[in-house]
Amino acid sequence: MSNKSKILIIDDDPDISEAMKVVLESKQYQVATAKTGEQGLKKVKQEKPDLVILDVMMETQGKGFDVARAIKGDEDTKDTPILMLTAVKEKTGLDFKKEAGDDAWLPVDAYLDKPLKPEELISKVGLLLGKS
Amino acid sequence: MESLNSREGLFERIHWLIKLRWIAVTGVFLSVFIAVNVLKIPVPDIPLYAIALILGIYNLTSLVYVNRSRANFPALANRIANTQIAIDLFILASLVHFSGGIENPFIFYFIFHMIIASILLSRRASFLQATFAVILFSMMVALEYLGILPHYCLVGFVSSDLHNNAIHISGIAFVFVSTLYIAVYMATSISRRLREREASLKEANALLKQKDRIKSEYVLRVTHDIKEHLAAIQSCIEPVTGGIVGSLNEKQMNLLQRADERAGKLMFFVKALLEVTSIKLSKEIRMGHFDFSDMLKDAIHTIARKAGNKNIFLSSTVEPGIQKIRGAREYIQELISNLLANSVKYTPRNGKVDIDVIDKGNSILIQIKDTGIGIPGEELSKVFDEFYRASNAREIEKDGTGLGLSIAKQVVARHNGKIWVESVQGKGTTFFIMLPK
Numbered sequence: 328m329s330n331k332s333k334i335l336i337i338d339d340d341p342d343i344s345e346a347m348k349v350v351l352e353s354k355q356y357q358v359a360t361a362k363t364g365e366q367g368l369k370k371v372k373q374e375k376p377d378l379v380i381l382d383v384m385m386e387t388q389g390k391g392f393d394v395a396r397a398i399k400g401d402e403d404t405k406d407t408p409i410l411m412l413t414a415v416k417e418k419t420g421l422d423f424k425k426e427a428g429d430d431a432w433l434p435v436d437a438y439l440d441k442p443l444k445p446e447e448l449i450s451k452v453g454l455l456l457g458k459s
Numbered sequence: 460m461e462s463l464n465s466r467e468g469l470f471e472r473i474h475w476l477i478k479l480r481w482i483a484v485t486g487v488f489l490s491v492f493i494a495v496n497v498l499k500i501p502v503p504d505i506p507l508y509a510i511a512l513i514l515g516i517y518n519l520t521s522l523v524y525v526n527r528s529r530a531n532f533p534a535l536a537n538r539i540a541n542t543q544i545a546i547d548l549f550i551l552a553s554l555v556h557f558s559g560g561i562e563n564p565f566i567f568y569f570i571f572h573m574i575i576a577s578i579l580l581s582r583r584a585s586f587l588q589a590t591f592a593v594i595l596f597s598m599m600v601a602l603e604y605l606g607i608l609p610h611y612c613l614v615g616f617v618s619s620d621l622h623n624n625a626i627h628i629s630g631i632a633f634v635f636v637s638t639l640y641i642a643v644y645m646a647t648s649i650s651r652r653l654r655e656r657e658a659s660l661k662e663a664n665a666l667l668k669q670k671d672r673i674k675s676e677y678v679l680r681v682t683h684d685i686k687e688h689l690a691a692i693q694s695c696i697e698p699v700t701g702g703i704v705g706s707l708n709e710k711q712m713n714l715l716q717r718a719d720e721r722a723g724k725l726m727f728f729v730k731a732l733l734e735v736t737s738i739k740l741s742k743e744i745r746m747g748h749f750d751f752s753d754m755l756k757d758a759i760h761t762i763a764r765k766a767g768n769k770n771i772f773l774s775s776t777v778e779p780g781i782q783k784i785r786g787a788r789e790y791i792q793e794l795i796s797n798l799l800a801n802s803v804k805y806t807p808r809n810g811k812v813d814i815d816v817i818d819k820g821n822s823i824l825i826q827i828k829d830t831g832i833g834i835p836g837e838e839l840s841k842v843f844d845e846f847y848r849a850s851n852a853r854e855i856e857k858d859g860t861g862l863g864l865s866i867a868k869q870v871v872a873r874h875n876g877k878i879w880v881e882s883v884q885g886k887g888t889t890f891f892i893m894l895p896k
Contacts, residue, residue, distance in 0.1 A: 442689070
């Protein structure tokens with residue numbers, strides 16, 4: 328695992344983004360952030376991150392889902408692992424754990440519930456980067 | 460007004476009519492038998508038995524027909540009820556004719572038909588049925604009086620010339636006709652009032668439900684906002700307390716850890732509140748078939764360590780008839796592990812928690828029995844209320860959301876099941892959950 332890996336955080340909550348950035352930078356990852364889905368998609372193409380951390384962004388009708396589909400639908404970026412941040416169950420009643428494997432519905436590689444424990448974030452990120 | 464009658468309600472009432480008719484069939488057989496064999500009244504028993512038999516066959520046919528046409532209720536219900544009451548009136552008139560005509564005191568049984576009609580039918584239809592009864596009755600009396608139909612005297616019961624006595628006939632007929640119409644008038648007035656009351660209650664209930672929904676939506680929105688901010692607070696504090704951004708002195712660390720702990724407790728509460736509210740609001744939860752024992756194993760697994768720490772003995776039995784059941788596995792598993800966690804929390808060291816799952820044919824009964832502190836009797840009815848915590852539970856653990864059991868109640872309700880509790884303070888508590896398979 329290279330700790331020079333590049334991680335892109337797409338989250339509309341600047342405080343959570345910043346906190347995650349601090350945690351990840353402490354492990355020598357290079358971290359970029361984006362505040363909207365559009366900005367995020369642009370940065371995915373430009374900067375070719377090794378991992379995308381994507382908030383579900385329920386406030387904008389689950390914009391995160393569209394972003395995940397767009398990343399996985401693009402030839403250039405389809406292999407980039409996505410870690411999704413969500414608390415979907417409480418809002419939709421969906422069983423998120425089962426859906427995570429269902430590519431057609433939600434093409435993400437892992438998910439984490441907010442708030443994130445720093446150690447959880449680090450281990451999940453390490454796992455995903457080791458896998459790819 | 461009729462539109463308010465639900466399909467099931469009408470179906471039930473027609474079944475009630477059929478049930479009454481079985482009583483009538485039995486009654487006719489018995490009264491004919493007693494009249495002929497005990498009272499020695501020379502009524503023509505063969506036609507009477509024959510009519511009773513026809514009534515029985517007709518009732519059986521109605522039963523089959525009503526069950527078959529269930530799908531077409533309530534459109535058909537009025538027609539079925541009208542036709543059946545008319546046939547009943549005709550059969551009663553025939554019975555009365557063969558057993559003395561106007562001499563027979565059973566003529567007043569026509570009132571029962573009027574009351575039944577008033578309950579099942581509209582006021583107009585009830586008065587039409589009353590008129591039909593009056594026509595049948597008058598025709599029978601007139602035809603017997605004119606000698607066109609034979610008259611069967613109730614010898615030994617009344618004097619034998621009454622059916623030829625015009626004054627007697629007119630008197631009886633007047634009382635009979637007025638009784639029928641007054642009965643219909645009274646019964647329809649009462650049932651109209653009942654129907655109006657039912658309608659206004661339904662309306663009030665719908666309004667309450669709507670208000671409750673608005674309240675829940677409000678709670679959901681507010682709670683969700685709180686959670687967003689809380690998540691940000693925790694996300695910012697934890698890297699600091701975790702030493703990721705450098706080390707703090709002891710006092711700084713202590714205060715920050717306190718803040719983090721309180722944020723954590725608030726988060727736990729907010730999540731529970733979100734859960735109970737969103738289950739309430741969700742139109743449906745996704746159901747599937749799952750292996751019950753498998754799920755139970757997972758549920759027990761989540762609390763096995765806590766039970767072990769307190770040396771609490773956990774045992775479970777599942778009757779062999781229980782394999783796959785229909786439901787939302789995640790919710791049921793959470794329900795059971797929450798109840799188990801409660802049992803473990805409120806059971807002293809070295810206690811016992813038993814889970815027994817009993818096959819009840821179309822449903823299963825889950826019993827979770829502990830040897831814990833129990834719930835005070837006067838508080839039993841409140842434990843499923845939102846935010847309610849039993850007084851002795853509050854003593855044992857200060858923090859608690861008071862939402863666990865109300866989430867449980869919602870989940871069970873969503874599965875069309877039932878949950879209830881029995882408890883003896885100081886001895887233990889048993890939770891019962893009945894779930895359809």
